[in-house]
Amino acid sequence: MKVRVHATIANFGPGFDVFGVGIGEPYDELSFRESDEWSIRVEGFPVPADETNVAVVAARALARLVGEDVPLELKLRKGIRPGSGLGSSGASSLAGALAMARVLGVEDEGLILRAAMEGERAASGSAHPDNVVPAYYGDFTIISTPLHVDRIPVDFRVAVVLPEVEVPTREARRALPGKVPIGDAVSNVALAASLVKALIEGDMERAGMFLDDRIALPYRLKLMPWYGTVRRAAMEAGAWGFSVSGSGPAVFALGEDVVQIGKAIVEAFEGLGISAKAYVARAGVGVVP
Ligand SMILES: Nc1ncnc2c1ncn2[C@@H]1O[C@H](COP(=O)(O)OP(=O)(O)O)[C@@H](O)[C@H]1O
Numbered sequence: 001m002k003v004r005v006h007a008t009i010a011n012f013g014p015g016f017d018v019f020g021v022g023i024g025e026p027y028d029e030l031s032f033r034e035s036d037e038w039s040i041r042v043e044g045f046p047v048p049a050d051e052t053n054v055a056v057v058a059a060r061a062l063a064r065l066v067g068e069d070v071p072l073e074l075k076l077r078k079g080i081r082p083g084s085g086l087g088s089s090g091a092s093s094l095a096g097a098l099a100m101a102r103v104l105g106v107e108d109e110g111l112i113l114r115a116a117m118e119g120e121r122a123a124s125g126s127a128h129p130d131n132v133v134p135a136y137y138g139d140f141t142i143i144s145t146p147l148h149v150d151r152i153p154v155d156f157r158v159a160v161v162l163p164e165v166e167v168p169t170r171e172a173r174r175a176l177p178g179k180v181p182i183g184d185a186v187s188n189v190a191l192a193a194s195l196v197k198a199l200i201e202g203d204m205e206r207a208g209m210f211l212d213d214r215i216a217l218p219y220r221l222k223l224m225p226w227y228g229t230v231r232r233a234a235m236e237a238g239a240w241g242f243s244v245s246g247s248g249p250a251v252f253a254l255g256e257d258v259v260q261i262g263k264a265i266v267e268a269f270e271g272l273g274i275s276a277k278a279y280v281a282r283a284g285v286g287v288v289p
């Protein structure tokens with residue numbers, strides 16, 4: 001048996017730890033079957049092939065949550081580069097939780113998502129939900145605590161560019177302050193509210209106007225000194241809006257001609273001596289059909 005879990009754009013501008021959306025590529029695939037003992041093989045991008053792999057962590061977490069202990073033999077095709085900002089650890093975590101759910105016949109979505117978030121905790125030190133939840137539903141998701149999910153179905157194309165540099169989520173979270181100025185918090189509330197309205201109306205050009213963020217991104221820019229240059233290139237190529245995906249370094253842009261915008265972003269990275277790969281991804285893709 002096999003599950004496929006796609007990448008995600010978490011935060012989506014102003015929604016730190018709250019907004020996310022599933023995108024059609026890249027993706028991880030996890031093959032699984034019951035066994036006498038735990039094992040995992042990894043193909044593709046290198047991640048640990050032992051019990052610290054977040055697919056194993058999340059699968060075990062689900063078994064624990066339902067009071068079972070069934071060892072699995074796992075084979076992970078790792079298509080989402082770790083440390084990418086595209087929900088790499090979230091995708092594998094959800095895949096592990098889903099694998100165990102299929103084996104044990106667990107259908108409770110809340111339990112599956114909670115187990116997947118344990119994988120995120122192991123990877124980044126924080127059980128943030130804004131990768132695993134949109135990876136599951138695909139939709140643009142709005143998550144409040146304790147786990148409550150609002151979903152906005154979306155179907156748009158987005159330019160996603162992944163540069164050949166790494167920003168570990170753990171490090172990007174350490175860069176955040178304990179408190180933010182009230183004016184910045186107010187700006188983010190306004191941006192987030194207007195973004196949600198534009199998405200509900202399906203007005204992506206307008207959504208592009210609300211991708212700024214005042215509470216997380218400014219503190220992370222020291223890890224992404226190329227941000228301003230690359231953003232300028234995207235906007236000059238006609239982007240309606242631009243931001244960092246998750247904790248970076250992947251970036252994304254909305255616009256009419258996302259192929260051209262993706263090329264312009266790649267060229268801007270290359271101009272700085274950083275190679276980069278563009279994806280034209282479909283937003284709104286998840287595990288749930
Ligand atoms: N299956 C896995 N997929 C991705 N990362 C994993 C996996 N298993 C363990 N890890 C570890 O988690 C960390 C990557 O997490 P993170 O920086 O959050 O990446 P991303 O932001 O792309 O999700 C790395 O230390 C990596 O070795």
Ligand SMILES: N[C@@H](CCOP(=O)(O)O)C(=O)O
Pocket residue numbers: 008010011016017018084085086087088089090128130131169172173216245246247248
């Ligand atoms: N809200 C989190 C999202 C991290 O996403 P990732 O794709 O970088 O793992 C954060 O910004 O820390």
